[in-house]
Amino acid sequence: MNPPPRNTPPKIGAHRPTLKTTLTFSSFPKLPVELRLKIWKDACLPRTTTEHGLHYVTIKIVEEDGEDEDFENMVTFDPHLEGYDDEFEVESDDTAYVTLQAMKCYQVPPNKVKANASAHHSNGSAYLWDAGLWTACKESRMAIAEYLDLSGWIKLRNQPVDETLPAWYDKAFPSTLIPHPQDKTWRPIVIPSRDIFCIIPSSVRSLPKSLYSMKLLTPFIATKSFTIRESWAIALKFDSSWNKRFPSDVFKLYRERSPRGLLANWIQGFHDEVYPVPSLWIIDDSVVWVACPGQQFEIIYRDCNGGYVEIKWCATRSDTTSSTKGAVTDFMTSFGILLDDLDEPYIPFETKKIVKLLVRTENQLPAIVEEVSGSNDETEDDTEEDLSDGSGHTSNYCSMNGDESVEEGDS
Template sequence: MPYTAFRLFSSLPSELRLTIWQYAVRPIHGGRGGIQNFSIFYNNHVMDEGSEALHRRLPCWGTEGLRYYTAAVSTAKATNRSAYLWDAGLWTACWESRMVMMDSFEMSHWNETRRHLDEYWEGVTWYYATELGRRERSEFAVPTTAPALQHGGEDWELVVRPSHDAFKLDLASLETLLPRSHYDHHWGSLQLDNIFQDLPFSSIFRGCALVRNIILEFDSSWNRDWPEREDDFCELANELSPRGFVANLITEIVENKSDYFIWLIDRGKHQSIHEGGEQKIFYDLDSEFVETMPEHDEYWHEEQSAAYFIRKLNQLGEDHWTLSYNPDFELDADPWRYCLIERIGILGYRGE
C-alpha cells in the first residue's frame, strides 16, 4: 500500500509514532557515515542553477594576490544524491518528526554552542573586522548544518557530521579551479588545507570538528601513462588532472601532517561486510559503499583497479619523501608518516 494511503498515522499511539520517526532518520551509528557531495569552483565560474543557496567563498592567496574560490552544494536532484537529503522531509512533516531530528542530531546543544561562540567573537574586534568574520556572521550560522533550505514552502536543515561523514568532491569541477596565468597554473596554488577547513559544511570558527574523510571517484584511466621514472612523484603532482590533484592532496597530508583520509570509490569492486570486522561504511541516497579489504595479491596488480593506482602512487611517494624530501628518514620519529597506504583507502559497492 502506498505510504500516501495511510491516513490513520496520527491516530497511532504517540510512542509508536515516535518509534517510526526515529527509524526514518538516516543511520548515524554503527560506524556508518553519509556521503555529502560538493564542488569547488573558481569564483568567476557560473555554478549549477540552485547551488547559489548553498555556497561559500574561499579566500586563497597566490602569486596574483588574494582571489576567491567557491565551495558549493548543488540542489539539482538528478546529480545531488547526498545523504543529508535522506531525512529532509522529517524537518517539514510535522512537529513530532522535527523534534526527533532535533534530538537525533543534538541541535539544542549545537545551538547553545553557537550562542556562546557568537558572544565570544563579538568581543574580538580584529576578527569581526575581517572578511572572514563578516562571512561567519552572515553565512552558515549553525555549527553542524548549512542554512535552512526551502522544501515545499517550509524550512529544513541540511545536517552533516563533519568528523563522521565523508565529503565527495565533484572532480568535474576541478577544471575551473586553476587561474590561467603563466606563473600560477598548478595545483599547489589552491592551498588545499585552507580550502578543506572552510567548506560549506563546517568551520572551526563555528565550533565544528574538521572534515576528516574526503571521497574521490576513481577512474581506471588514472593507471595509464605513469611517469617513466619510478621516483618522479613531482611530475605526477604537476599534472593538471584528477590524479595530479590526488597527488597534491597526498602532499598536503604528508608534509603538513593534515588529518585527512582519502577514499577512492572503485565502482568495479564489490565488497561484503566481514562479520565482526571494523570496516568503514558510507552511503548516499542510492547505494552503500564498504571499505575494501584487498587481501588477494592479484587485486593490487589489476591495472584497472584503484588498488593498483594506490600501489603505484605509494611507490612514487616513498621514493620521493624517504630519499629526496627527507634524507634522514631512518631517524624520523614517525616512520609511517610517508606510507601513503596509511592515508588512502578504497570503497567498493556493498555486496552480499
C-alpha cells in the same frame, strides 16, 4: 547529544531503505500522534559512533582581502569564530579556507533508475536521507529535531565556556552545508568530524593544489557561530580512466588538471608532519573485494544508495572468479611508484598508507579460507602489513598477486 541507543551494531548486509524504495501509505494521517512520531523518528538517518555519513559536495573557496586594514574580511578575525586560536597556527603561504555546498536535491524516478544510473548515483548523499523530514510537515520536523537533540546542542552552545569540559567545537557537533541555490528551503545536516565528503568531478579543476588551502569552515547548526576544521575527510570517486596514459614522471603528474593530478599534489602535504591536513579517500563503487577471516568493520559509511566500508588495497579483485587485484589497486600501485619516498632510511613514505579505500558493502565476495602461502615477491614486512586482519591472524587473500611485487620489480 547522543542519538537514540541501538540494541545491536549494524551488520554489513543489513537492509536500509534506498532511493529505489517507493512506499505509499494513504492512512498515515489517521494513525495516533505517538505512533506517527515514532515512525518519523525511525525514518531518520542512523547516526551513531559506528554509522557515519557519506556526502557528495562541491567546494567553494573563501575569498579574503589580504589588504583589508580593518580585517573585516579575514576569517580569523570574524567575531563568530570559536574554538580556533590563530596564535597556535603554523604559518604557511598556502593557508586558505573553504566551505562545502550540497548538490541539487533531486531524485531519479524509480522507473528510470537503470536507464539513468549515473544520474541516480550523482547525488545519493546521506544528507538527503532526512530532507523529506525537514520539508514534509511540522510534525516530521519536530521528530528529526528531537532525534538530533538540536535543543540540547544549542543549550550546550549557549553555556559559558568551562575549560575543564569539552566545548561544542570539541565534540561531534551537527553542522550544515550551503544548500544548492535551487534548494534554499532546507539545510543539509552533516557531522564534520565523522562524515566523509566526496568532491564531485566537475569541481575538481578549481580546487587548490595544497591541502593547507583546504581548511574547512564548519558552522554550528542554527547559529552564526562556526569553527575551523583542519582535519576532515575528503574523497574522490575512482574512474578507470585514471589508469590510462599514466605518466612515467611525477612532475608530469603534478601538472595534470585531473583528479589524479590533484591527488598527487595533495599527497605532498603528508611529507611534512608539522601541518594538520585532511585525510584522503578513494571511493570505488564497482570493485569486488574480499575480507580477511574474522575481520570486523567497526564503522559503516552510508549514503542513500547503500553502505561502504574501508578495506586494504590488497583486498580488491578484478572479478568474481579471479585472484588478480582490481583496477583501483592497479592505480594505487602505479601512483605509489611515482610518489613513494622509499629512499628515506628512517621513515619511508608510502602513499597506500596515506590514501584510504572505501568500497560498497554489497560487492563483498564470499569468504574462502585457505592456508597462507606467502608470495616470494613480498618482503616479510609487506606480508605482515597486508595479511593482518587486525586480530593477529593472517589470510592468503592479500598474498595472491601481492601489492608490493609490482613495486619491487620496477624499482
